[in-house]
Amino acid sequence: MSWPALYNQLVGANRHSTSLGKIWLSVLFIFRVMVLVVAAESVWGDEQSDFTCNTLQPGCENVCYDQFFPVSHIRLWCLQLVFVSTPTLMVAMYVAYRNHRDKKRLLQGSGRAGFLSNKGQDGELETLKKRRLPIAGALWWTYACSLVFRLLFEGGFMYALYAVYDGFQMPRLVQCDQWPCPNLVDCFISRPTEKTIFTVFMATASSICMVLNMAELAYLVAKAITR
Amino acid sequence: MYCDSSDPPDPPKKQDPEPKMNWASFYAVISGVNRHSTGIGRIWLSVLFIFRILVLVVAAESVWGDEKSGFTCNTQQPGCNSVCYDHFFPISHIRLWALQLILVSTPALLVAMHVAHRRHVDKRLYKLSGRSNPKDLEQIKTQKMKITGALWWTYVISLVFRIIFEVTFMYVFYMIYPGYKMIRLVKCDSYPCPNTVDCFVSRPTEKTVFTVFMLAVSGVCILLNIAEVVFLVGKACSKHLNNAGDSTMGAWIQQKLCSY
Numbered sequence: 001m002s003w004p005a006l007y008n009q010l011v012g013a014n015r016h017s018t019s020l021g022k023i024w025l026s027v028l029f030i031f032r033v034m035v036l037v038v039a040a041e042s043v044w045g046d047e048q049s050d051f052t053c054n055t056l057q058p059g060c061e062n063v064c065y066d067q068f069f070p071v072s073h074i075r076l077w078c079l080q081l082v083f084v085s086t087p088t089l090m091v092a093m094y095v096a097y098r099n100h101r102d103k104k105r106l107l108q109g110s111g112r113a114g115f116l117s118n119k120g121q122d123g124e125l126e127t128l129k130k131r132r133l134p135i136a137g138a139l140w141w142t143y144a145c146s147l148v149f150r151l152l153f154e155g156g157f158m159y160a161l162y163a164v165y166d167g168f169q170m171p172r173l174v175q176c177d178q179w180p181c182p183n184l185v186d187c188f189i190s191r192p193t194e195k196t197i198f199t200v201f202m203a204t205a206s207s208i209c210m211v212l213n214m215a216e217l218a219y220l221v222a223k224a225i226t227r
Numbered sequence: 228m229y230c231d232s233s234d235p236p237d238p239p240k241k242q243d244p245e246p247k248m249n250w251a252s253f254y255a256v257i258s259g260v261n262r263h264s265t266g267i268g269r270i271w272l273s274v275l276f277i278f279r280i281l282v283l284v285v286a287a288e289s290v291w292g293d294e295k296s297g298f299t300c301n302t303q304q305p306g307c308n309s310v311c312y313d314h315f316f317p318i319s320h321i322r323l324w325a326l327q328l329i330l331v332s333t334p335a336l337l338v339a340m341h342v343a344h345r346r347h348v349d350k351r352l353y354k355l356s357g358r359s360n361p362k363d364l365e366q367i368k369t370q371k372m373k374i375t376g377a378l379w380w381t382y383v384i385s386l387v388f389r390i391i392f393e394v395t396f397m398y399v400f401y402m403i404y405p406g407y408k409m410i411r412l413v414k415c416d417s418y419p420c421p422n423t424v425d426c427f428v429s430r431p432t433e434k435t436v437f438t439v440f441m442l443a444v445s446g447v448c449i450l451l452n453i454a455e456v457v458f459l460v461g462k463a464c465s466k467h468l469n470n471a472g473d474s475t476m477g478a479w480i481q482q483k484l485c486s487y
Binding site: 003004007019022023026030031033034035037038039042043046050052053054055172173186187188189190191192193194197198201 | 295305308313321333336419
């Protein structure tokens with residue numbers, strides 16, 4: 001299971017999205033997953049091996065690294081992307097359930113009537129599989145719920161990142177006096193500027209995705225009201 | 228995903244299939260737009276993928292792979308290396324190029340979205356006019372859209388955005404790293420370095436060669452984009468001139484040209 005596999009899953013569910021949903025998916029995969037994999041992971045690659053403290057005391061570096069980086073940015077972003085993508089699968093599951101139910105009804109109906117030829121039935125089943133369901137009724141509620149969950153997850157993870165790292169800026173120097181460090185030692189973080197740039201970039205992309213989700217929700221609500 | 232932090236000192240060097248797989252899936256997404264591009268657009272796409280993305284992935288990434296571990300300062304003061312590296316390299320060339328390539332390729336998706344929208348509209352029209360024959364609907368999917376009308380504007384706007392992004396990144400590059408040459412030695416005195424220490428950059432000549440190469444190809448791509456804009460504008464103008472009988476604008480242009 002990897003990012004391309006997730007992409008394939010989501011693209012399948014994409015057929016029943018609105019246009020804003022399709023734009024959201026492109027922004028997610030191009031500006032967040034791609035940037036994470038091709039750029040951000042190499043910036044954070046040496047985050048622990050290049051975390052240096054001004055002491056020879058064994059264990060001090062490990063302990064200080066652990067104190068200042070309880071969860072790495074990369075892992076937080078991976079989790080965020082996975083959680084944010086999953087509500088779409090709710091919609092895909094509902095569509096699959098609807099198709100299954102309609103297929104059963106079709107087969108039962110043709111069985112009772114008995115006059116539909118095999119070819120006609122296959123044609124009907126094919127249109128059932130390929131059709132695009134209008135976003136109304138229970139599908140509307142499922143879709144709106146998935147959008148709300150997406151927004152909650154995005155907001156939650158952005159807040160978690162902000163809270164754990166006290167803002168989006170990465171300092172060059174942190175001071176640490178955890179045992180076994182002998183006294184207050186200076187510890188230096190590797191590539192802080194590059195990390196700040198990427199943190200700000202990912203936070204911006206996250207906000208754009210949130211704005212797209214809110215716009216989509218507003219559009220759905222407006223569509224339902226006019227109906 | 229990097230879960231083991233006791234990796235060897237230069238992790239980017241190892242041939243991780245994940246980034247290649249993602250540039251490959253990126254290629255699949257972008258090359259889908261190719262069908263609706265002009266000839267120059269297809270050349271641009273090939274130049275982008277062969278001379279920029281491929282070179283980045285197979286060559287440049289290994290040159291910059293040990294940029295931090297190979298950056299050595301003439302001091303044993305812990306932290307001085309990190310701080311001096313951060314001072315002179317706020318963002319690595321490789322990351323700048325990766326972001327540039329991603330941003331420069333995305334305007335093409337505007338065109339893809341427009342084409343998908345037009346197809347959707349055409350499908351609806353066909354269905355309303357009663358021609359919901361699956362053969363006709365298939366034809367809509369496979370026919371090549373002509374670059375006229377609103378699609379022309381979308382295409383030209385996407386080209387303009389491409390040029391803007393390319394130029395912006397070249398400017399950012401120049402601002403962060405004035406001069407395209409990579410220096411061998413930098414002098415640094417940020418805390419905690421005890422005094423002005425000499426720091427040595429790893430593989431400066433090789434980095435200069437690749438920087439010049441990537442910038443040259445960037446320049447070539449900008450020229451291709453400008454040529455494509457000129458071609459599209461020229462094509463639109465000549466179409467208006469040919470329809471001079473129908474449009475007053477065309478007649479006016481023709482009159483002006485004839486007066487010379």
